[in-house]
Amino acid sequence: xxxFQGKExxxxxxxxxxxxxxxxxxxxxxxxxxKAFKTMARKYHPDLHPDxxxxxxxxxxxxxxxxxxxxxxxxxxxxxxxxxxxxPNYGGGAGAGGFGGFGGFGDVGDIFDSIFxxxxxxxxxxxxxxxxxxxxxxxxxxxxRTLEKFYPxxxxxxxxxxxxxxxxxxxxxAIGPLGDWLAPEETDLLLLWNAFYYKEADLMSRxxxxxxxxxxxxxxxxxxxxxxxxxNETFVLPDSGKTCNxxxxxxxxxxxxxxxxxxxxxxxxKRIGEHLIRKTRAIGHTVGTGFFGTGILNQMLTEQGAVxxxxxxxxxxxxxxxxxxxxxxxxxxxxxxxxxxxxKGFGGQNAMNSFNHYSLGSVLSWLYHTGLGIQRDETKxxxxxxxxxxQPGPLEFMKGSVDSPYGVISAGWERKGDKIEYQVTIPVxxxxxxxxxxxxxxxxxxxxxxxxxxxx
Numbered sequence: 001x002x003x004f005q006g007k008e009x010x011x012x013x014x015x016x017x018x019x020x021x022x023x024x025x026x027x028x029x030x031x032x033x034x035k036a037f038k039t040m041a042r043k044y045h046p047d048l049h050p051d052x053x054x055x056x057x058x059x060x061x062x063x064x065x066x067x068x069x070x071x072x073x074x075x076x077x078x079x080x081x082x083x084x085x086x087x088p089n090y091g092g093g094a095g096a097g098g099f100g101g102f103g104g105f106g107d108v109g110d111i112f113d114s115i116f117x118x119x120x121x122x123x124x125x126x127x128x129x130x131x132x133x134x135x136x137x138x139x140x141x142x143x144x145r146t147l148e149k150f151y152p153x154x155x156x157x158x159x160x161x162x163x164x165x166x167x168x169x170x171x172x173x174a175i176g177p178l179g180d181w182l183a184p185e186e187t188d189l190l191l192l193w194n195a196f197y198y199k200e201a202d203l204m205s206r207x208x209x210x211x212x213x214x215x216x217x218x219x220x221x222x223x224x225x226x227x228x229x230x231x232n233e234t235f236v237l238p239d240s241g242k243t244c245n246x247x248x249x250x251x252x253x254x255x256x257x258x259x260x261x262x263x264x265x266x267x268x269x270k271r272i273g274e275h276l277i278r279k280t281r282a283i284g285h286t287v288g289t290g291f292f293g294t295g296i297l298n299q300m301l302t303e304q305g306a307v308x309x310x311x312x313x314x315x316x317x318x319x320x321x322x323x324x325x326x327x328x329x330x331x332x333x334x335x336x337x338x339x340x341x342x343x344k345g346f347g348g349q350n351a352m353n354s355f356n357h358y359s360l361g362s363v364l365s366w367l368y369h370t371g372l373g374i375q376r377d378e379t380k381x382x383x384x385x386x387x388x389x390x391q392p393g394p395l396e397f398m399k400g401s402v403d404s405p406y407g408v409i410s411a412g413w414e415r416k417g418d419k420i421e422y423q424v425t426i427p428v429x430x431x432x433x434x435x436x437x438x439x440x441x442x443x444x445x446x447x448x449x450x451x452x453x454x455x456x
Contacts, residue, residue: 015083018065026079030070037066124166124196125178125292130157135203138210141405142382147207158204158220166197167230169246180255181359182336183290184320187255188245191235192292198227199263231260232267241271254279255293261303262296273304285312287320287337295362302370302391310370311393314363322363333361367400372411373422373435374402383409386432388447390456392420406430413456420456 019026022036040062049055068074068086078086134150137143165171169190179189205220235251237244243256257276260266279288280301289297298310317323320337328341335357340346368374373390376383383404392398392413399412407427413420426432428449436456437443445454 016061018069018078021061021065022069024069028069033066033069037062037070041066124161124164124193127157128196128200130154131200131203131207135207138207139376139378139381140383142380142384144210147211151207151211154204154207158200161197161200167194167227169234178291180253180290180292183253183255183288183293184286184337185253185255185288187253187259187293188235188251190246191231191243191251191256192259194227194231194235195259195263195265198224198231198265201227202264228265228267231265236266236268236272241268242275243272252279253293254283254288254297255290258289258293258297258300261300273300273306276300277304277306277309280306280309280313284318285309285316285321286318287313287316287322291359294360295365298363298366299369302366307370307391307393310366314367314393322360332356333358335359367398368402371398372400372413374400374409374411377433382406384430386426386430388424388432388434389438390420390422391438392456404430416455421453422456423451423453425451 019028022028022033022040024032024036028036041059044055044059044062046056046059068078074086130150131154134146134154137146171190171193179192180187201220201224205217205224208214208217208220234246235243235256237250243251243253243260245251252275254276257272257279260272261269261276266272287294287297298314301307301310301313314322317327324337325334325339328338330340332355334340335354337360338344339353339355370389370391371393373388375387375389377385377387379385383402383406386404386409388411390411390413392415397412397414399410401408401410403409404427406429408425409427410425411423413422415421424432424434424447426447426449430449432447434445434447434452434454435441435443436445436454
C-alpha cells in the first residue's frame with residue numbers, strides 16, 4: 001500500500017534518516033537504540049548549550065528519531081514507508097517530534113535517570129505536572145475519570161522521587177537543573193524541590209481521597225506531614241522566621257515565601273506571610289520571582305491581607321514588573337522582563353528567548369480570581385458552586401468571563417463615585433456565593449442562575 005502518490009513531499013525529503021540521526025544501522029537492537037539516544041541527547045541537550053540554536057535543532061531531531069525507533073509499531077511503519085509512514089499529515093500515525101511517548105522501553109523515569117542521573121530537563125519542578133494538571137483539570141471540569149486514568153502513573157512518579165532522596169538535602173543533584181527560572185533573585189533549589197514534593201504528596205492524598213482509596217490517602221497524608229516537618233526545620237530560621245538555604249544561609253526571596261504559602265508547606269503562615277509582604281515592599285513592589293513564583297505571588301499577598309500591595313505590584317512600571325515591557329513597546333508577554341529595551345535593543349539571551357510566553361503572564365489568574373472575584377469552590381469541583389470575592393484595584397472598570405462546564409461565568413465592575421457597581425452572570429444549574437465585603441465573611445448573598453447587579 002502506498003501512503004501517497006508521486007514524489008515525496010519536500011519537507012519530508014529534507015528530513016534525515018532516523019537511524020543516521022542516532023548513528024545506527026537499520027537493524028539496530030532496542031538496547032543499541034536506547035544507548036545511542038542517551039548519548040546523543042546528552043550531547044545536544046539545551047541545558048548544556050543554552051545559546052546554541054543548532055544544538056537545539058539537533059536535540060529536537062534526536063528526540064524525534066528516538067520517539068519513532070523506540071516504538072515497535074512506528075519503527076515497522078518507518079522501515080517500510082520511510083517518514084511518510086509515521087507522519088500523520090500523510091497517513092502515518094506517529095506524531096513525531098518533541099518529548100512525546102518513549103515507546104516501549106519502560107518507565108519514563110528510567111529514561112530520565114539514564115540520561116542525567118535524575119529528572120531530565122526540568123526535574124521534579126516540571127515533571128510534577130502529571131499530578132498538578134490532573135488535579136487542576138478535575139477542579140476545572142469535575143470529571144473524576146481524569147484522576148482515575150492517570151493515578152497509576154502518579155504513583156510511579158512519587159516512588160521515583162522518593163528513590164532520589166526526597167525529602168532531604170542529599171538529593172541527587174541531577175534531579176532537575178531548573179528552579180524559579182529567570183527570577184531576578186535566586187531561590188535555593190533544595191528548598192524548592194522539597195516544597196514541590198510536599199505539594200505532590202498533599203495532592204496525592206486529595207486525589208486518593210476523591211477516588212475512595214482511603215488507605216493510600218492516609219499514606220500520602222503521612223508522607224506530606226513528614227515532608228512538611230522536614231521543610232520547616234531545614235528551610236526556616238527559627239529566630240527570625242525567614243527562609244534559608246539548605247546550608248543555613250539566608251534565602252529571603254519572594255518566591256520562597258510565596259511557594260511556602262501557596263503550596264501549604266509553611267507551618268507558621270502568619271510569619272511567612274509577613275516576610276512576603278516585607279520583602280515585596282523592600283524591593284519597591286517590583287517582581288523578584290520567575291516561572292514558579294510569579295503566578296502565585298499576588299494571590300498569596302492577597303490572602304495575607306495585602307491586596308493593596310498586590311495591586312501596586314500589578315501596576316508597577318519599574319524593572320522588573322509586568323508593565324515594564326509595555327514601557328519598552330511590548331504587546332505580548334515576554335519570557336524575560338527585558339527581552340528588548342529601547343536603550344540596549346535585544347538582549348544577549350535571545351537564543352532561548354520567547355516573545356510570546358505564558359509563564360510571566362500567569363498573573364492573569366489573579367486578575368480573574370481577585371480582580372473579578374471568580375473563584376472555584378474546591379468542595380464542588382467543576383464550578384458546581386462559584387465563589388465571588390471581588391477586590392477591585394485602583395482602576396476605573398474591569399470585566400471578563402470564565403468558560404465552565406455549565407456555561408459562561410461573567411463578571412465586571414465599574415466605579416460609580418465612591419461605590420463599585422458589580423455585575424455578574426451565573427450559568428444554569430449552578431449556584432454562587434457573593435462575598436460583598438471581604439473583610440466581613442458573614443456579609444454574603446446566595447445566588448442562583450441569572451444576571452445580578454450589586455453596589456459594593
